[in-house]
Amino acid sequence: MIRKAALLTSLTALLAFPAGMAGTAVAAPPPGRVVAVAPADPLVVSEITPEVVRVATDPITVAGTVSGTPGSFVRVAVRYSRGRPFASRAEMAAYLSEQGYGTTNWSTRIQATALDQSGKLPFRFTVTPAELGMPRPGVYPFEIELTDAGTGQRLGIERTFLTYAPKGEQIPKIKLAVALPIVDRPHRADDTTFMDDDLPASLASGRLAALLQTAQDTGDAVTWFVDPALLDDVRVLSSGPRNVRGTRKDADQAAGQWLNGLRSALTDKTVISTPYADPDMTALVHHGLDKQAAASVQRGAALASELLGREIPSTTTWPAGGKIDRDAVDELAMSGVTSVLLSGDALPPRPEGQGATQTGQPVPPPAQQTTPDGAATLETVAENPLTALLADPTLSELLGGNVSAPGAAMLARQRFLAETAMIAFEQPVALPGQTGGTGQSGTVQNSTAKAATRTVIAAPQSHLWTPDPAYVSSLLQAASGAPWLRMTPLDSIKPGRVQVPRADLTYTERDRQAELSRTYLATVRKLERKADAVATVTEQHTDVFHTAILRLSSASWRGDGKRAMTFAGQVQKAIDARIDDVSVLDTPRAVAGSNGQVPVSVANNLDKDIQIKIRVTSASKSRLAIDAPGGVYMTPTTTILAGRSQLVNVPVIVRDEGGDASISVQLLTDGDEKYGSAVRVVVRATGYTGIALVIVGAAVVIMLAAVVMRILRRRSRKAFPFDASGGEDGPPGDRQGAVPAERTQSP
Numbered sequence: 001m002i003r004k005a006a007l008l009t010s011l012t013a014l015l016a017f018p019a020g021m022a023g024t025a026v027a028a029p030p031p032g033r034v035v036a037v038a039p040a041d042p043l044v045v046s047e048i049t050p051e052v053v054r055v056a057t058d059p060i061t062v063a064g065t066v067s068g069t070p071g072s073f074v075r076v077a078v079r080y081s082r083g084r085p086f087a088s089r090a091e092m093a094a095y096l097s098e099q100g101y102g103t104t105n106w107s108t109r110i111q112a113t114a115l116d117q118s119g120k121l122p123f124r125f126t127v128t129p130a131e132l133g134m135p136r137p138g139v140y141p142f143e144i145e146l147t148d149a150g151t152g153q154r155l156g157i158e159r160t161f162l163t164y165a166p167k168g169e170q171i172p173k174i175k176l177a178v179a180l181p182i183v184d185r186p187h188r189a190d191d192t193t194f195m196d197d198d199l200p201a202s203l204a205s206g207r208l209a210a211l212l213q214t215a216q217d218t219g220d221a222v223t224w225f226v227d228p229a230l231l232d233d234v235r236v237l238s239s240g241p242r243n244v245r246g247t248r249k250d251a252d253q254a255a256g257q258w259l260n261g262l263r264s265a266l267t268d269k270t271v272i273s274t275p276y277a278d279p280d281m282t283a284l285v286h287h288g289l290d291k292q293a294a295a296s297v298q299r300g301a302a303l304a305s306e307l308l309g310r311e312i313p314s315t316t317t318w319p320a321g322g323k324i325d326r327d328a329v330d331e332l333a334m335s336g337v338t339s340v341l342l343s344g345d346a347l348p349p350r351p352e353g354q355g356a357t358q359t360g361q362p363v364p365p366p367a368q369q370t371t372p373d374g375a376a377t378l379e380t381v382a383e384n385p386l387t388a389l390l391a392d393p394t395l396s397e398l399l400g401g402n403v404s405a406p407g408a409a410m411l412a413r414q415r416f417l418a419e420t421a422m423i424a425f426e427q428p429v430a431l432p433g434q435t436g437g438t439g440q441s442g443t444v445q446n447s448t449a450k451a452a453t454r455t456v457i458a459a460p461q462s463h464l465w466t467p468d469p470a471y472v473s474s475l476l477q478a479a480s481g482a483p484w485l486r487m488t489p490l491d492s493i494k495p496g497r498v499q500v501p502r503a504d505l506t507y508t509e510r511d512r513q514a515e516l517s518r519t520y521l522a523t524v525r526k527l528e529r530k531a532d533a534v535a536t537v538t539e540q541h542t543d544v545f546h547t548a549i550l551r552l553s554s555a556s557w558r559g560d561g562k563r564a565m566t567f568a569g570q571v572q573k574a575i576d577a578r579i580d581d582v583s584v585l586d587t588p589r590a591v592a593g594s595n596g597q598v599p600v601s602v603a604n605n606l607d608k609d610i611q612i613k614i615r616v617t618s619a620s621k622s623r624l625a626i627d628a629p630g631g632v633y634m635t636p637t638t639t640i641l642a643g644r645s646q647l648v649n650v651p652v653i654v655r656d657e658g659g660d661a662s663i664s665v666q667l668l669t670d671g672d673e674k675y676g677s678a679v680r681v682v683v684r685a686t687g688y689t690g691i692a693l694v695i696v697g698a699a700v701v702i703m704l705a706a707v708v709m710r711i712l713r714r715r716s717r718k719a720f721p722f723d724a725s726g727g728e729d730g731p732p733g734d735r736q737g738a739v740p741a742e743r744t745q746s747p
Contacts (some may be wrong), residue, residue: 003093020193042067042158043076043146044407048414049476052421053164056129060162063124064407066146066155070119073149075112078125078142082107085138085164089394089422090369096159106439107133112149136162137171138425139418139646165483172424175488176479177374179318179341179391179459180218180467182211182262183227183278185556188236189570190548194244198313199237203258207466215265217473219480221487223270225318225341225463228303228553229277234259263308270489273304273314278463279553281319282328282507283515284596289525289553293328294335296550315339316490321514322346322391322461325507333382335612340378341459341490344390347376350501370426372453372500375493387495391459394419399475400460409471413478416458423456424484427589455493464556468574523568523691524552529673530575536669537582540641545575581605583613584665584679585645591685595627597649598683600665604640611637612675613668616650619680624661627651637670654685661685 044062053060062078087091093099115121134140139161146156165171184207187199202208208230215224236242238256242249273279275296301314315338322343332340349372359394371392378386398416403409460467479485479739531545548571557564585601604610616633618626626633633650640646650663661683667675 008042025332041156041405043144043158044123044161044713045158045411046407048142048162048410049414051135051163051414051417052482053129053162054167054483056134058164059126059128060132061126062142062144063122064144066115066121066123067119068115068155070115070117073112074121074155075147076121076123077110077112077145077147078121078127079106079108079141079145079746080132080162081141082133083135085134085136085140085425086161086422088369088426089371089419091392092139092161092418092422099384129164129166134162137165137169139163139422158407160412160414163418163421169482172601173453173484173486174420174424175453175455175493176420176485177223177389177455177457177488177490177493178221178476178479179223179225179457179490180214180472181225181227181274181460181465182215182230183210183274183316183556184208184233185464185465185560186229186277186551186554186567187233188548189567190545190552190574191236192243193570194233194237194242195567195570195575197244197249199233200252200255203234203237203252204254207464208258208471211259212265213469214467214472215262217271217469218476219487221489222476223272223490224266225272225305225316226266226308226312227274228300228307229261229279229547229554231259231307232303233384233545249266253457259307266308270491271304271308271312272316272491273300273312275314275317276300276303276547277551277554278320278556279550280516280555280558281317281510282324283521283555284553285328285331286512286515287518287525288552288736289520289528290331292524292528292550292553293331295546296553297332297335297337299547299550313491316341318459318463319557320463321511322459323507323511325505327560329378329386329505330381333380333384333386337386338384340387341385341389341391341457343396343461344374344392344457346506347378347388347502347504348506349388350503369457371423371454372502374457375495375498376499377495378505387493389457389493391457391520392419393461393484395456395458396461396712399458399472400462400465402429403468403471404479409474412471413475416475417478417482420456420479420482421484423454455488457490457493486540499709508743516553516555516557516564517561520557520561520564520568521553523565524549525627527552527568527571527575530572530579533669533673533675534578536671536673537612537675538606539611542608544578544592545571548574563741578606579676582610582640582667582675584667584681586679588654588684589690591624591652591654591683595651595653598652598663598681600650600663600681601645602640602648602667603645604642607642609642610640611670612640613637613670613672614648615666615668617664618652618660618661619664623654624663624683624685625653625655627653652683656685659685670697682687 002215042718043064043066045062046065047061050058050059066074066076068074068582069707086095109125111125113121132140132142140163141159142162143157143159145154145158147154184199184202187194189195199208234255237252238259240251242251249592276299277294277296279293279296284290297314297317301312304312315336317332317337317339318341322341324332324340324342325345329340337395362493372390374390374392375390376390377437378388380386395416398412398419401412403412476487480487483627525547528549531543531549534545535541535543552564552568552571557567580607583603585603587601589598591598600614600616602612602614614635616626618624621631625631628634628651638648652663662680663683664680666678669675
């Protein structure tokens, strides 16, 4: 099967090997360019020991397994270059990429045999540094190749390095700083709502469990960047019932155990807080959210210190992708940040030729390309410059790469050691203030070694890196034992007095396109203004949605716009619900006459007192005007107690009686920012005062008519003194002296 695949896809010349028995050394040409052909790797190198060769007579063991069609005849060969170590890291990279290697002095050892019935064949080679032709300290090429014995076609190859650092030889030293992130994407939108239930699984057996294991297994020299938003999510998860998009779930005890385990693992280790929620700093600055960028730095340090139980600084920022531009650097400097961790290619060395250091000191052209020191100075608009901590791209890729394939971890570890050794063996460029020479093959003499001590930094290229704890632990353990490396924490790194000249910060159009989008950040800015209004309206300026807005700015939303907008929608829903707890009653009102007062009622259903202004304008000016300067009625700042309401009488002038009009009531914060949307209140202008005058006038007329009638009646009675019946209406004299005749006669 392997032979067939090789025949179908082979694109290079055949490799010729002289006949010989296993273990026989023969001359061979350098490898040509080939293409890997097997869908599954038929060659696995599982062992190269020791990882660093220290004694010329000690054996070097190379072992592994090949696989293919049972019974097929294959050759396994080890190939090495006698007597010539690499001169530079560029030469190492060319060797790995099959761009050719500048030597013809190749030797080969071959093991030829048939695969067994399972289609497997273990192999093992044992050689010494003397047999491999390692005359002096350095990094040497070494490869294991699998070919078809019948056709000579290559079936697989692994290129790696052997580092020779013999005891008794003076080995130059460099400092190695390793930075590792404990960061995750946000899981809460507003503070009370989890948008998913992914966190418990990650803490128990997923990526976050692997991060905890890595923190527990690594030594004190590693610098950890911890996102306090992640710690905060874990605390909420463990502290009580939680709302997962409308579903109530119990507290997660395992989350509390993870948080306690992390506190213990990071004890006495160098820990730096990321800005809260690890925001996309460059995007925030580019789209006018500078205030939010600064707030995330301050909030990060405070919360990390609270949750880890000791002072955690946030003076070093590690931006997304390790890239940043001048605008963001200036903003960070003004926020109290003193250093930024960047990818080494974000601030590249200036091309060869006459240049100047950051301090203006001229330097001669470098004799060859070497790895510069990992620290440089960045001038900013602030009084003090920033320190740029520059992670080596190759070392960072090896530290954070995928090593799940068989043998991949061993080969990555082997290369990491070789790369750092090559940095140590590189001949440093003489800069002003440095004296001394260099020894052969990059071995630096004593006087220069001290002056040329450099620092290299390794950091995973993604903050959402998923570690292999065993690999990271073994890599750092091997690095700690390498005679040319001295592990150091990140916060101990300072720029040298004399620096390699560098170009300006590189921030490409591709970097800009990777940022959070303008449209999305416009939504975040709108929510931030509403959240600020919610905070400032309360008497104590309680900031309810501050951290929710910061979570929306997380760099983890890069490339995940759909999920980000879902989170933003939930935050908006929560903000609007709180705004609605302070409301204007929109019950229709009535006003009588050509002027009067309209009552406006504001209810505070929050659990806190608020301070608010009420602005009233007419929405129907042709019918109803506000009786105030400029037609705007504005109350002074008014306190409304929690659970109470406030009534305000607004003076108005009715211009068109008998119809409906409306007024617009807008609530404002003490800083005159809008609080919620304006509310329209219907006002019925009835003209009741004119009707009342008519009614009163009619009543007066009726009353006057009644009085006149009574007077006339009295006068008519005086004109007719005797009643027809001789009653009491007659004259008084008649009633007193006159006696009827019949009454004067005797019986």
